[in-house]
């Protein structure tokens with residue numbers, strides 16, 4: 001007799017999303033919080049669990065969606081939480097229930113995916129343990145877990161940020177560098193070690209800190225009393241302390257949901273052994289520090305093998321000229337003196353422009369033995385040229401000269417009701433390569449006349465057949481400014497992909513494809529594209545849904561840096577898609593075409 005299905009553990013959460021006043025970095029701001037707090041609650045589950053989150057949108061002036069970053073949404077593409085792609089935004093005052101299976105163990109997070117809500121603070125951790133934790137690789141090698149969610153914070157609100165990015169000509173405005181890096185939602189703006197020695201900056205900071213004159217609350221009293229210590233003790237922004245027992249080993253989970261910044265994490269006096277990347281175990285390797293790009297996650301094993309004391313954890317900026325102080329946290333051995341600050345200075349971040357060092361770290365990541373290998377035959381190869389362009393007075397990012405703009409009707413709804421033709425430009429697909437006469441070392445206006453392809457704005461998609469094996473070649477190029485090319489962390493929804501290789505310059509199929517790693521490519525959901533270089537990845541289109549593939553830098557996505565994969569749409573009707581997820585825009589009045597057997601009889 002067939003064995004009964006395994007019982008499903010359901011984990012239910014009720015979330016109220018609202019604007020909150022919060023001081024993530026000692027300065028009061030409006031943020032988007034969940035159940036009155038920032039960051040949102042941590043979800044912990046086991047692989048196979050059904051996660052159910054009932055979200056009420058209490059933001060009075062905007063819609064909302066939540067994306068579960070790293071969860072594949074197998075069979076539940078409508079729960080991926082991407083506005084205009086997988087669902088309609090949840091209207092102000094309304095609620096929506098996400099229900100999906102935690103398909104595999106790993107270090108994940110969730111975040112808003114409408115407008116720039118992620119940068120407004122709408123995020124939190126999502127940790128999935130193995131069905132049988134003891135059987136997880138490395139389980140026997142650590143005694144406890146620590147978790148670090150990294151982000152960056154701007155004092156200018158996201159409405160001003162997005163208005164600047166949408167502006168034209170002299171009204172176009174870049175977001176600039178963030179004011180503060182946050183660790184588990186806490187940072188210390190203007191409260192660095194340096195500032196502690198500067199009395200005047202100190203007094204100034206106290207004056208314009210989060211407390212109005214006359215505010216006698218306990219929190220404000222604490223702030224007033226505190227020396228301008230490095231830590232603004234007693235405030236919402238006091239630094240995180242990670243307690244460890246001497247001699248024990250910890251699995252430190254690190255995830256980054258920054259809006260912009262690439263980061264580097266170091267722990268004074270301690271080595272780190274990398275064991276997981278984006279929910280996939282990797283061949284362990286030992287490093288002094290790790291680089292982490294927005295959208296990525298790692299687990300590192302950390303052994304508390306130093307003299308029992310406190311040690312600095314510092315998180316600094318990579319890849320862009322740092323104008324943001326490194327974030328600090330403390331690793332504290334349990335039997336060390338209760339209030340002792342770590343001795344010495346926090347470790348210094350490697351030079352921001354040392355790309356070689358970043359590449360060395362990234363290239364070391366290899367699949368652990370037993371990781372599934374990629375198929376060897378490929379059905380479709382897409383080459384994606386990444387450029388920064390001018391479009392009618394706006395600065396945009398484009399893929400094969402096309403900038404993404406999202407339609408009012410979510411693609412998933414358009415396909416479900418068969419109304420693609422009226423919902424978006426479905427007359428052709430997105431271009432699947434670019435003209436090789438384009439010189440990736442030169443800005444767009446430095447191109448030869450034939451390669452000066454005009455930028456267009458479009459909501460077209462790539463239609464991917466169910467089951468197809470897809471290779472994507474991400475090809476970086478020069479930005480608008482001569483000599484500049486940026487790093488972009490590309491994130492794929494609905495899948496993990498194998499990272500087959502990286503290189504500098506132009507990818508040439510035949511020459512470079514021979515050197516790709518098909519033996520031990522790591523599986524990931526986010527991968528970095530280095531300046532003036534290329535990255536190749538492969539995935540199997542076995543999960544019907546409409547999936548975004550985009551740069552995880554929030555303002556870059558806002559400026560059009562992404563594409564849409566409409567995958568296995570021929571299978572969509574087999575899924576149970578809740579109508580309330582997709583009934584907006586052109587789908588408001590749509591009805592399903594009736595199957596012939598169900599059609600009403602012809603009139604007599």
Ligand SMILES: O=C1O[C@H]([C@@H](O)CO)C(O)=C1O
Nearest residue numbers: 174388395479480486556559
């Ligand atoms: O998209 C971007 O725009 C600016 C700059 O290129 C134009 O001001 C920048 O640094 C980006 O990453």
